[in-house]
Structure formats: C-alpha cells, structure tokens
Amino acid sequence: MLAFQYDKSFEGLLCAVFDAFEQKKMPDCLLAHNELVPLLVSDTHYVEVRNSKYERVQVALNKKLSHVALNQLKYVWLSELPESDLVIFRYICKVFKSKHAIETDFGDPDVLTVHDIAKKVSRERHHLMQFVRFNTIENPIDNTNDGQNEKIYFSVIAPIYNALPLVLDFFKDRYADQKWAIYDEKRKYGYFYDLDKLEKISLVDHEELIVDNKVNQRYLTKDEQLFQTLWHRYFNALSIKERENPKLQRQQMPKRFWHNLPEMKGK
Known part of the structure; x- marks a missing residue:
C-alpha cells in the first residue's frame, strides 16, 4: 500500500x-x-x-476541463470533508487518462462524488449570500483618525464548509463603498475590505470582539443597537402568529443562522 x-x-x-x-x-x-x-x-x-x-x-x-468542472474541484477542496483530496486526486488522474470528457460520466463514483459535494458547498455559498448580517462596530482592526476607531460593518459566520472565499467577490461588489469584515469563527480567519483591497485577517489580538459566536454587543455603535431594536419590533409587528409555519421557516432559513439575525432574537 x-x-x-x-x-x-x-x-x-x-x-x-x-x-x-x-x-x-x-x-x-x-x-x-x-x-x-x-x-x-x-x-x-x-x-x-x-x-x-x-x-x-x-x-x-x-x-x-470546463469552467464549471474546475469550479466543482475548487468547491470540493473547500468542503474540507475527509478524503476529499483523494477524490479530487483520482478525478484529475481520470481526466488525464481518458480520451473523452468525464465531467458528466455520473456512472463513475468519483465524478458523482465531486458533483454531489460541489452542490452542497454551492448551497452553503448561497446561504452566506442570503443570511450574512453586518453589524456596525467601532473598528478594532484598522486604527485611524488620530487614535479614534472608525466604524465598519462586521459579520461573524460559522459555515459548515469553508465557503467564505466563494462569496468575497459578491460582497466586494455589493458593498464597494463601505469598509467591512467577515470573520469565520469556526476556522479562525476572515477578510477585511478597506475600500481598495481585501486583506486576510485574524482576531487573535481581539478575541473579545466575538462572544458565543456572535458580535460582542458592547462593540456595537449606538445607532446599530437602536436599529436592531427597531427592526426586531417591526418584524414582530408584521408577523401573524396564527399563520406561522416553523417547519417551512427552518427549511427556507436554516436555524443555525438565526443567532446572527436580529429579527430572530428569542426564537
């Protein structure tokens, strides 16, 4: 062996x-x-x-390989699943050995496994795009303005798969005029966008910023605290108790994201 x-x-x-x-x-x-x-x-x-x-x-x-197949290999690598590297290794070897394209040969167990894992990671990517919530905080990462911490948008995530690198371009385009940071608490790394470039960060020196896998409330700006309170009240005022469907709600909005959603406090 x-x-x-x-x-x-x-x-x-x-x-x-x-x-x-x-x-x-x-x-x-x-x-x-x-x-x-x-x-x-x-x-x-x-x-x-x-x-x-x-x-x-x-x-x-x-x-x-096509662009789709190359992305699938990237997604499988980011899945971090046991022996996912061996699956990628066998897949690539089969690509080079075969005279024909194997991307859609789902009778091959490795091709099918790559397809299935990539689909799961892609779903997690879409969840991050949907459920990431930013909190306005006093920036502990970039000290400027004569010793005064500026305000940035900060979010804490803990995805099943290592999907953060897959959503960086999305958030960079969507919030191009704002400074923001997304931190993966599960893997202890994140990225900070300073209006110009993305920088990989660690919060080793700022561990107090995150408590119970969410932003420490004492770091929130006063406007952020007020906004969250108002949003929570608005959400409760609009909801109709008799029409609540918890099962459907959990299907459309996985419960593991609820602790980061202001409107779901107390749920």
Whole structure:
C-alpha cells in the first residue's frame, strides 16, 4: 500500500498528481507530512511542492476541463470533508487518462462524488449570500483618525464548509463603498475590505470582539443597537402568529443562522 505525503495545500495536491504520473505510481492514500502512517502502508513518497510542477498540471487541467468542472474541484477542496483530496486526486488522474470528457460520466463514483459535494458547498455559498448580517462596530482592526476607531460593518459566520472565499467577490461588489469584515469563527480567519483591497485577517489580538459566536454587543455603535431594536419590533409587528409555519421557516432559513439575525432574537 502506497501513501503520498504532502503539505495539504491545493498546489501540493497538484504536485502529487504530477509525481504520480512521472513515477507511474498511484497512491492508495494521501497524508499530511506530520500525519501518522497507517499500519497497512508499506511505502511512502514525499511530495515536493514546486511551481513548475503544479503550474504544469493546472495548465493541462484548464485545457481538459470546463469552467464549471474546475469550479466543482475548487468547491470540493473547500468542503474540507475527509478524503476529499483523494477524490479530487483520482478525478484529475481520470481526466488525464481518458480520451473523452468525464465531467458528466455520473456512472463513475468519483465524478458523482465531486458533483454531489460541489452542490452542497454551492448551497452553503448561497446561504452566506442570503443570511450574512453586518453589524456596525467601532473598528478594532484598522486604527485611524488620530487614535479614534472608525466604524465598519462586521459579520461573524460559522459555515459548515469553508465557503467564505466563494462569496468575497459578491460582497466586494455589493458593498464597494463601505469598509467591512467577515470573520469565520469556526476556522479562525476572515477578510477585511478597506475600500481598495481585501486583506486576510485574524482576531487573535481581539478575541473579545466575538462572544458565543456572535458580535460582542458592547462593540456595537449606538445607532446599530437602536436599529436592531427597531427592526426586531417591526418584524414582530408584521408577523401573524396564527399563520406561522416553523417547519417551512427552518427549511427556507436554516436555524443555525438565526443567532446572527436580529429579527430572530428569542426564537
């Protein structure tokens, strides 16, 4: 049983594909460099990451696959599901071995798995586009204006899959004239938009900004607190208790997003 050890990056995975074809050896499992090797593994190969290797594989993939299929592989990688890298690895190898396009060959288990996982990640992407709620806070990330913290729009998320990179362009276009930040509490990273560029951030020095997976209320501006109160009252005034359908509501608006929605406080 052969195992490939690589750095668990997408570039490293493409380098593993390169090594497999160069050495004419197909691994049975893919492991991180520091991961324990299973007992059944009799041989291991260390994958060295080099630009020339993964760029060559990437160029070949761009020629062999459609834009939709390339996006599906990206989505599967961001799913972070167990052995998703091995599924991508086998899929890419089949692409290069086949004389015909395999994108719609759903009789192949790897093609079907890529399609199904990508669909789930895409659904999570749409959920983020729908249910991300920004709070106006005093900006602890970018201290300007003579020591006075400026106001920015801030949102906390914890998606099932690592879908934040998939919605950055959407929010950048939609809020191009505002400074905002979206932070993935589950994965401990986020992005800050400063009206010019997106910057990856961490809140290691500002852990108090998030409490119970949502924005700490003491960081909200007074206008934000008032707005949330008014919106909550407006929502309750419009709702008709006799016509409430909790089951349909949960289907259209997954409950795991409710704690970030002002109108759902107390639900």
